[in-house]
Amino acid sequence: MQYRRANVHGGCYFFTLVTERRRKLFINDTNVDLLRQAFRHVMDKRPFIMDAIVILPEHLHCIWTLPPDDSDFSTRWRLIKTWFTKHCDDKYKMKPNTSRLIKKEQVIWQRRYWEHVISDDLDFEHHVNYIHYNPVKHQYVNKPSDWRDSSIHQYIKLGIISDNWGMSDIYFPDTVGHE
Numbered sequence: 001m002q003y004r005r006a007n008v009h010g011g012c013y014f015f016t017l018v019t020e021r022r023r024k025l026f027i028n029d030t031n032v033d034l035l036r037q038a039f040r041h042v043m044d045k046r047p048f049i050m051d052a053i054v055i056l057p058e059h060l061h062c063i064w065t066l067p068p069d070d071s072d073f074s075t076r077w078r079l080i081k082t083w084f085t086k087h088c089d090d091k092y093k094m095k096p097n098t099s100r101l102i103k104k105e106q107v108i109w110q111r112r113y114w115e116h117v118i119s120d121d122l123d124f125e126h127h128v129n130y131i132h133y134n135p136v137k138h139q140y141v142n143k144p145s146d147w148r149d150s151s152i153h154q155y156i157k158l159g160i161i162s163d164n165w166g167m168s169d170i171y172f173p174d175t176v177g178h179e
Contacts, residue, residue, distance in 0.1 A: 009070060010065070010067060010068035011065070012051065012117070012118040012124060013073055013117055013118065014061070014063050015061065015063075015064065015073075015115050015116075016059060016061050017059060017077070017110070018058065018059040018109070019059065019108060020107045022059070023058060024058050025058065025108065026056065032055055035084055037083075037087070038083040038084040038087070041079075041080075042079045042083065046070075046072070046075065046076050046079070048064045048065065048070075049065040050062060050151070051065055051124075052127070052151045054131045054147065054151070054152075055149035056134060056135060056138060056149075057140075061130070061134060063118065063124070063127055063128060081109050084109075123176075126172055127176055128155075129170060129172070130176050131151070132144045132155065132166065133166050133170050134177075135147035136166055143165075143166055143167050145164075
């Protein structure tokens with residue numbers, strides 16, 4: 001099957017990445033730190049803006065804005081996933097299934113990921129809110145700011161939202177988010 005990816009130069013994208021078989025790799029602080037290092041390593045070589053992110057035990061959501069002359073998020077994701085896999089302790093790598101064994105893949109991530117082109121300011125706001133509210137949605141915390149591995153803390157520090165944002169249920173349009 002041929003997958004078609006969005007291709008917008010300087011685009012703003014929402015992503016969801018999931019660990020293989022939804023293994024909870026990111027309950028381990030070392031793995032969260034490695035993921036952050038992977039992002040920094042790739043951003044140094046292939047810049048982009050991380051507009052929002054949340055790292056949950058078995059998946060992550062983020063929004064990136066690419067440089068004006070660039071639409072290549074797929075290479076960035078490949079490099080991030082590869083760097084993380086290379087530096088991750090072997091005990092977190094799963095035994096590959098037959099097709100991945102043939103390709104000599106080390107299995108940490110699901111092969112594919114979800115991307116959505118952010119269409120306008122309202123779509124951006126909905127997706128940022130979705131990202132920040134996700135730990136509450138999954139019942140890890142009662143309020144978004146209680147989740148450590150989230151860009152919500154930057155948004156609070158900048159005065160964009162309050163520390164108590166998300167204390168009541170928030171509903172999103174069907175077009176927002178992907179698990």
